[in-house]
Amino acid sequence: MSSEPNPSKNKIRNIVILIGSIVVGTFLVYYFCNPKPQFFYDYTFRVADNFLHGAIGFKEKPPSWLNEFVPFENNWYSVFPLGSVLTMLPFALFKFFGLINGMPSAFISALTASLVCLFLLLIAREYDYGWNKRILMTLGILFGTWMWTNESMASAWQLALGFAMVGELGAIYFTVFKPRPLLAGAFFALAFGNRTEVLLIAPIFMFLLAQNDFNRRGVNIPEEAESDVVNSNFEEHAFKKQVSPKFKNSLSFRRRLNGLINLFLRRWKTLALFCAVPFVLGVLTLIYNYIRFHSPTDFGYERIPGVLDEPWYNHGIFSLYYIPGQAFEMLWKPWEIKNKFPYLVPNVFSSSILWSSPFILLALRFGAREKILKYASWAAIFILTFLLWMHGNSGGGQFGYRYAMVLLPWIFLILLENSPKKITLLEGFLYVFSILVNAYSVYLFHWSGDIKL
Secondary structure, three states: OOOOOOOOHHHHHHHHHHHHHHHHHHHHHHHHHHOOOOOOOOOOHHHHHHHOOOOOOOOOOOOOOOOOEEEEEEEEEEOOOHHHHHHHHHHHHHHHHHOOOOOOOHHHHHHHHHHHHHHHHHHHHHOOHHHHHHEEEEHHHHOOOOOOHHHHOOOHHHHHHHHHHHHHHHHHHHHOOOHHHHHHHHHHHHHEEEEEEHHHHHHHHHHHHHHHHHOOOOOOOOOOOOOHHHOOOOHHHHHHHOOHHHHHHHHHHHHHHHHHHHHHHHHHHHHHOOOHHHHHHHHHHHHHHHHHHHHOOOHHHHHHHOHHHHHHHEEEEEEEEHHHHHHHHOOOOOEOEEEEEEEOOOOOOOOOOOHOHHHHHHHHOOOOOHHHHHHHHHHHHHHHHHHHHEEEOOOOOOOHHHHHHHHHHHHHHHHHOOOOOOOOHHHHHHHHHHHHHHHHHHHHHHHOOOOOO
């Protein structure tokens, strides 16, 4: 028996070490980049801890800084959706058993960032790029966007966005690249459980799953296969073979019809598996809302004391009137110029994501390896952006436009689809510039004391 090392095992081991090192590095950077994480904005952690003690609402009024608790029938309730609370249950268990005293916000922030990193690298590995480009594109999302500053703030709002990104990326990975419909649905539930607007792009995931039943990525259909199309592998070949003259001539109409019926039924089974966990979470959320406010569709946001009196909600919480203003806030609003150091600072209410992350403009390039995936990604971006722009408040207490974190997984997919194999000079400049700008933002928000939230 040969004692020489197996080259393929060595390659796999090296890849695992590389990915693991980057993931751990991301965890450490996020964990230590903010010396003052906002652990006191612990809405979801408090409610999760309350769940473990058998209660949904609070009898005593929460502290004054937690102004998004709303009073209703002698109780105080958080307006965060049920999914956000359930996400915090594992961490609340540490407090329940006396291991911690409060929300471990820095740890959760670093954990979500490292999970985002892992899925970005796993998705990038499905494309025929060198590891230098895969890593650059991954670091661009993690450290060259508004995600870095906002996620490392580590309050309940930002942590929910981080979990939504993990959910979206996991759902994308197990929908498009390693189809596992039940697992994809579980990650999708994590996403919309933390950011309800993500529910609107469920049809896109279902469409991509159905496409995978017809033509899975990386599957080569043998030209001469005839008899095997009626066996258990028929579903993978039927769509392509039904348009082949040889296929039509070699199989009876009845066999072809049976195969198409089986394919149709398999798609429904796939979609049902995907919808299983989101459906359960959706029903539980409606029940949770009913228990709190006697209405399954009432999330309580409009019940926040004084919220409808705020000037940015002069047309209600959501309105088409807000679209032009929110588009300006997200895409164009410039930084502010000061007459002393630091001379250039972002507005803490909102600022353009294009000024601080210009590499995302590369998503506008033409071309794609799989046009359907690129178009589906753009559809997700348009749907989510439309709803975000209808919201009267851009987010406040943030860098850039924090709500747009839910767009980043889809932007990443588009960049992977339309990018050349090698790093171009323009790409390298835009990615490095974006990382430097966002590092400067982390300094301003977390270390300088010049920006007050």
